[in-house]
Amino acid sequence: MNSRLGLRVRVEEDGRLALPPEVIARYGLKPSAEVWIDDDLDTLRLRRPLTQLAKVYVEPTNSCNLNCVTCVRNVWTESLGHMSMATFERIVEGLRAFAPPPVVFFGGFGEPLAHRDIVSMVTQAKALGACVELITNGTLLNEALARQLIAAQLDVLWVSLDGTTPESFADVRLGAALPQILENVGRFRELRSHGYYPVPELGIAFVAHHLIQFTREALRGEQNASYYSTKARGGEAGRSQAAHAGARHGP
Numbered sequence: 014m015n016s017r018l019g020l021r022v023r024v025e026e027d028g029r030l031a032l033p034p035e036v037i038a039r040y041g042l043k044p045s046a047e048v049w050i051d052d053d054l055d056t057l058r059l060r061r062p063l064t065q066l067a068k069v070y071v072e073p074t075n076s077c078n079l080n081c082v083t084c085v086r087n088v089w090t091e092s093l094g095h096m097s098m099a100t101f102e103r104i105v106e107g108l109r110a111f112a113p114p115p116v117v118f119f120g121g122f123g124e125p126l127a128h129r130d131i132v133s134m135v136t137q138a139k140a141l142g143a144c145v146e147l148i149t150n151g152t153l154l155n156e157a158l159a160r161q162l163i164a165a166q167l168d169v170l171w172v173s174l175d176g177t178t179p180e181s182f183a184d185v186r187l188g189a190a191l192p193q194i195l196e197n198v199g200r201f202r203e204l205r206s207h208g209y210y211p212v213p214e215l216g217i218a219f220v221a222h223h224l225i226q227f228t229r230e231a232l233r234g235e236q237n238a239s240y241y242s243t244k245a246r247g248g249e250a251g252r253s254q255a256a257h258a259g260a261r262h263g264p
């Protein structure tokens with residue numbers, strides 16, 4: 014599921030586009046389904062039907078070995094716990110009803126790699142035929158776990174950095190050190206498959222504190238200013254997108 018389409022399709026005389034069966038299956042384009050199309054300069058985007066469940070978020074645990082200053086875990090009073098495999102297997106059973114299966118994203122508030130059965134969870138989600146993603150703080154990504162996640166055919170591994178220097182990283186990610194995370198990520202890159210689209214794909218996530226603060230300053234006094242930050246992901250082939258924080262106007 015890591016591939017990008019890059020297909021060539023022909024416009025018929027009457028303006029219809031004939032999509033290949035694998036695309037129809039992958040996006041659940043059933044006959045008479047209504048789909049939304051929008052464009053962006055020279056790009057035409059065909060959205061997946063709204064009735065098609067796109068992504069399911071699974072929080073294997075809300076426990077964590079770090080104590081980041083930004084984390085919502087600082088202000089909640091929920092009790093901590095790990096998802097039981099019985100609960101997870103019920104989720105998997107429920108997902109069997111969906112064709113194609115939604116993306117399964119292991120994340121939430123907590124550290125997914127702190128769940129002792131996380132590899133089994135990934136394996137079971139992959140057995141559904143789903144694209145599987147996981148976000149981690151990277152501290153527990155030792156060689157053994159990296160090998161297991163790769164063998165389980167994880168599609169995308171997100172690693173949160175929240176800092177670009179050891180100092181700024183340590184300011185936010187209390188309990189972790191940037192050099193250790195970079196070492197773990199570097200080893201993971203070495204161990205996974207190589208090629209034009211290496212698998213698992215690797216993404217970097219961060220809360221863009223300074224950029225958001227900067228845009229807030231720039232838009233001080235502006236009515237209806239809002240802020241967002243995004244993740245960036247990319248392979249080896251220079252396709253990495255820039256992560257950014259931005260501000261947009263309007264309601």
Ligand SMILES: C[S@@+](CC[C@H](N)C(=O)[O-])C[C@H]1O[C@@H](n2cnc3c(N)ncnc32)[C@H](O)[C@@H]1O
Pocket residue numbers: 077081083084085120121122123124125148149150172173174175218219220
């Ligand atoms: C809550 S963590 C859970 C997964 C894992 N423990 C990790 O740090 O990647 C998921 C993502 O949320 C981000 N995050 C932390 N605090 C946040 C906040 N207050 N608002 C938005 N995202 C936040 C983290 O940087 C991380 O990329």
Ligand code: SF4
Pocket residue numbers: 077078079080081084085086122123124150
């Ligand atoms: S590593 Fe993730 S879950 Fe843990 S405290 Fe940091 S942001 Fe929160």
